[in-house]
Amino acid sequence: MxxxxxxxxxxxxxxxxxxxxxxxxxxxxxxxxxxxxxxxxxxxxxxxxxxxxxxxxxxxxxxxxxxxxxxxxxxxxxxxxxxxxxxxxxxxxxxxxxxxxxxxxxxxxxxxxxxxxxxxxxxxxxxxxxxxxxxxxxxxxxxxxxxxxxxxxxxxxxxxxxxxxxxxxxxxxxxxxxxxxxxxxxxxxxxxxxxxxxxxxxxxxxxxxxTRDIIVARREVEMLNATLEKRVDERTEELIRANQEVQRFAYIVTHDLRAPLVNIMGFTSELQASLASIQAYVLADDKAPSESDILEARRAASEDLPEAIGFIRSSTKKMDGLINAILKISRDGRRELKVERVDLKALAEAGAAAVGHQVGESDGIVVVDDTLPTVVSDRLSLEQVFGNLFDNAIKYRMPDRPLRISISARNTGRAGFVIEFTDNGRGIAAEDHERVFELFRRSGAQDRPGEGIGLAHVRSLMRNLGGDIVVRSELGQGTTFVLRLPPDLSKVVRSMQA
Missing domain, CATH: 1.20.120.1730 (Four Helix Bundle (Hemerythrin (Met), subunit A))
Structure with a gap:
């Protein structure tokens, strides 16, 4: 009726x-x-x-x-x-x-x-x-x-x-x-x-x-409501994580930039003390300076002043390096992403070819699995991620065995793709698994050059792509970096803008 x-x-x-x-x-x-x-x-x-x-x-x-x-x-x-x-x-x-x-x-x-x-x-x-x-x-x-x-x-x-x-x-x-x-x-x-x-x-x-149009509208509303709570939870988790990262970043930057400043302040005081010795010699009045004044002035000019200036120059150079690293990550974070189809298998093979001579020096090999998919993402960011991981594997390889790097992937459905980048290098201690992703932080023996920004940069790039990166590793057994990547970055961008 x-x-x-x-x-x-x-x-x-x-x-x-x-x-x-x-x-x-x-x-x-x-x-x-x-x-x-x-x-x-x-x-x-x-x-x-x-x-x-x-x-x-x-x-x-x-x-x-x-x-x-x-x-x-x-x-x-x-x-x-x-x-x-x-x-x-x-x-x-x-x-x-x-x-x-x-x-x-x-x-x-x-x-x-x-x-x-x-x-x-x-x-x-x-x-x-x-x-x-x-x-x-x-x-x-x-x-x-x-x-x-x-x-x-x-x-x-x-x-x-x-x-x-x-x-x-x-x-x-x-x-x-x-x-x-x-x-x-x-x-x-x-x-x-x-x-x-x-x-x-x-x-x-x-x-x-x-009207049938209302039925269509009802179905759309039900679909949106079904996913609303999940989206709210995801946004809340992202906000909490971003806030924690901002706090950690602020502490790290403050701590690491303060150390060179303390060195500069200390050696500025030493410069001032050395200057007093030289002034006693150079600005002497009518009477000739004593032998001790002359020796003190010579020692200040030949030892104290060059040492203090060298340390000040080293500290300012370190501060400049830290600031440039921060600016690099900041620029990459503001860069507009160019969404296109990216063949991860071809991209990984190109990265392996670029470091082939370094891998070959240890009779090592790089195995790229056929399971690597094609995704819609930002090619430049992915090239930087793979390049950093290749560099890390080579830098921290075990000298007593051939280097082996393997890259594989699996499809987890709606959660996207999981890509595993595995090497048989010297590994990372369990307590440093999260620390290695912090800016200016490194783990293990500091016998390789670096500022500690590589993996922090990688995590920043992955999160800009709507994914993430974690690590599994044991000392002496090698390391596996696990990358989670959405299949279509454009959908992620639309979802964030909604």
Whole structure:
């Protein structure tokens, strides 16, 4: 029996109202959960900053103590640079800590005692340094040997440790609460989606009697809803992974660029000290410079200055190399991908031919399996990936056996292709399986030239292609790099833009 116009209108209005109620419920619940997550995140950031400030203060005090001990033991003014720098930084770190813990009464109550201990520690260090400067090394050594400085540092570690330990606990609880809210948000989305689907289903049943176009639209909606949750999970996983990589990258870049700067600062101080010797000789007034001044100036000109300049030049060269490596990866990440059909078997054979003479030096062979497929992807990126893997296999081969490289593939259906690049080289320790993909990080004996960017570049390229790379390896047994690659990059790009 055909549905009447009035019944159709009533059914449509009822379904519309039900859909609006479901949508408002989803939006309201989602906003509430998002607000909770924002509160958790804000609290997490504040606690992390308080913990970081406590750790920075303790680290600066350790640096201060290290510089003091170096100066006391050697009497060398070169150790005064790190000591004075750390001394200046203590007040800043202490002020930052006081600011960051102000919002936490349980942390702030420790500040008076911490400030008192820091002042006592600074007095103890200043006494020993003054003793050395006044020519009383025995007094300085006696002060270092007694337990006063150690007891103060132990107390500072205990107080600052209480802050960091409690901050760790709070951050862990914050992460747990955030995950719980995220889970609730996911369930809210699922339940809301089910409710909306039910409403849509009812509407489709009513409207199906009027037009076939609505039936087609209903099928498309069902198909989209069936894949929606998976797409949301995949996007969430990609965002989490990208955030982790950004944090690791920021730490690595900061750490590796800081090391050459520290060298430059240290040897700049040495240049300044050497310059004083030369000035004493060159800028002498009417009286002739003493023999010791002449010897000191000659030694500074022939030894100290060239050494310091050489180390500064080496450090700046290293910084330039690190920055160029970062720019290379950045440029490749911004390069527009050119999607075309790529025969992986032909590409692998071309890469093998390019390194054939190097493989032949060890009586080695390269086996390219016929299972390598043809994919729709970016040829230049894949050439760089295979080229890096070939170079790695040759660079880290075992000298006591012929090099063997094999490349095979298997089709995993919707998950795409898995390509295995295997060599019988010296292998990678289990604890370094993830480390080798980090920028400026290398594993094993550092007996081969390199900056540690090759595999980081490979992983960046693979992820730009919608895939990934992992490693299986044992020391002395060889290495297998497992590449996951989608069969059609253009579909991946469309999916990401949707």
């Amino acid at each position: 055909p549905i009447s116009n009035s019944a159709f209108v009533r059914s449509t209005i009822v379904l519309l109202i039900a859909g609006i109620i479901a949508l408002l419920g989803i939006v309201g619940t989602s906003l509430w959960l998002v607000h909770k997550v924002q509160d958790y995140f804000t609290s997490y950031i504040e606690v992390r900053e308080a913990r970081s400030a406590a750790s920075d203060l303790l680290s600066t005090l350790k640096d201060l103590e290290t510089g003091q001990r170096g100066f006391v033991i050697t009497g060398d003014q070169a150790f005064r640079g790190p000591y004075d720098a750390a001394l200046k930084a203590v007040a800043e770190r202490q002020a930052v800590l006081a600011e960051k813990v102000a919002g936490f009464p349980e942390y702030a109550r420790h500040m008076p005692e911490i400030e008192k201990l820091v002042a006592a520690k600074l007095d103890e260090l200043a006494d020993t340094v003054a003793a050395i400067e006044q020519g009383r090394p025995a007094d300085a050594a006696a002060q270092v040997k007694n337990d006063r400085g150690r007891v103060i540092m132990d107390q500072l570690r205990a107080r600052l440790g209480e802050i960091t330990a409690d901050a760790d606990r709070r951050m862990e609880e914050g992460v747990t609460d955030t995950l719980r809210s995220a889970g609730a948000l996911q369930w809210t989305t699922v339940i809301g989606a089910i409710a909306i689907i039910a409403v849509l289903g009812g509407a489709i049943v009513v409207i199906a009697q009027y």
